[in-house]
Amino acid sequence: MERAENVAIVGVGLIGGSIGLALRACGASRRVVGVGRDAGRLDEARRLGAIDAASTSLADGVAGADVVVVCTPVSRIAADVRQAAAAAPAGALVTDAGSTKRGIVAAVEADDRARRAFVGAHPIAGSERRGAAYGRADLFEGRACVLTPTDQTPDDRLEHARDFWEGIGCRVTTMSPSAHDDALALTSHLPHAVAAALAATVPADRLPLAAGAYRDGTRVAGADPGLWAAILAANRGPLLEALAQLDRQLAALRAALEDGDEPWLRDWWAAARSRRRLYDGLEALDDAD
């Protein structure tokens, strides 16, 4: 990011707090204002060094902002973006960090002023934990951030958004809101739903015999129920399609088990391992950057 800017972060949890820490670590911002409903949590974010100043009024908090980043839960993002666009200076960029995009972008674009200020974004980084206390200045380092401009998005805002997210370490990529939601249904929402289903399936009295495969396979089931219910509901069409694809794998597995077809099981596992190794290769490339 070339300019030293005033940034307002609406919603200073794990993601918002990490954005603040990253901005202050790289010196790219003149001033970071945190906006939230809970004064206690804002005080904590200030103590942690994630923000310089705080406001419980969205309108006041964004009044001097060059960039507003909305990091509230997906069910509140569109309304917060519209309010931020109305209160921020005319040239400001408004962007977000929501895990779904189609519904948010459509709701924002129904508003003239918001449409001209907004670039939808999803930095693909996070944790099952909540709160600025778990934030990290390097959370976005080398992580993908998807921008979802439409034919309504002004070019200068798109460039501004790209500079902003790259400035805190992201690898920026662009696609349509629908393409984003279809992809993330497979790469994030499905793995989250499977983790919760797996956690719910193993009875409590069996847990003393669970080991690494259960621990890792259910880790993200520790995430917040309200946040994730909203994400799954917001992206239910693509997620249902992703679940159908998983079900085809599980149905084939069941058939092979019923037949006792060990060669099929070996081939199936080998194909899954190859796919997984592609991911490991991508990760290794990132680490080498």
Added chain:
Amino acid sequence: MERAENVAIVGVGLIGGSIGLALRACGASRRVVGVGRDAGRLDEARRLGAIDAASTSLADGVAGADVVVVCTPVSRIAADVRQAAAAAPAGALVTDAGSTKRGIVAAVEADDRARRAFVGAHPIAGSERRGAAYGRADLFEGRACVLTPTDQTPDDRLEHARDFWEGIGCRVTTMSPSAHDDALALTSHLPHAVAAALAATVPADRLPLAAGAYRDGTRVAGADPGLWAAILAANRGPLLEALAQLDRQLAALRAALEDGDEPWLRDWWAAARSRRRLYDGLEALDDAD
């Protein structure tokens, strides 16, 4: 373990190698002999300090053993146990480290001499990696080890097996071979199968947008296809039942998504999170031991 014993480890991979490292670290054994088919891998295990001596002949390797631990793939364990029981001194304990127990115990007990020497065991520790090079002396520290004696198992052998596995750090528990296989279908084989199904579901071109939930949820899909095809096939009955229970969770999730029932999704996720937190609590207790 009170006595300083001669131990033979048949199959010196990740598990066998870790047993050797643990035995030598705690000074509980007089001598550890590794038995395997590949002289190069046995040399490596000796270089790594996992074994004192090596043999490519099972009969020679177990000839002076007080304890024989069979750590070969599940499809070979019963035959290796029978061969070891035939060649080891009359008073020796033969135990194993197989991930399934019902079929192995039944095949071993069909043999008179093996039945009198054998105590089935499953130390619940491991990794998606293979080979003694990934072994660790503390792999079993605080981990559960299930012993599966039957009414055929001599009491002195059961006590010997308990001493042996506790000696390398395990928390020993006992249950029937069938109860073990039913429990592990849920706590280990199902999480492994789900990891492979998830890895196979996400298309290669989407992987750049995968993050932590995919990474952790598919980690164990990196395990060896031959080993895991054999485990899944050996425990197919209980695993099919576990898959049916998972399917009930996924069917309920699909119905809620189709209805857009966000409150149900929140309650479902909260229940899954509670279950997962029970596991975290058990882990914390282990760490505090």
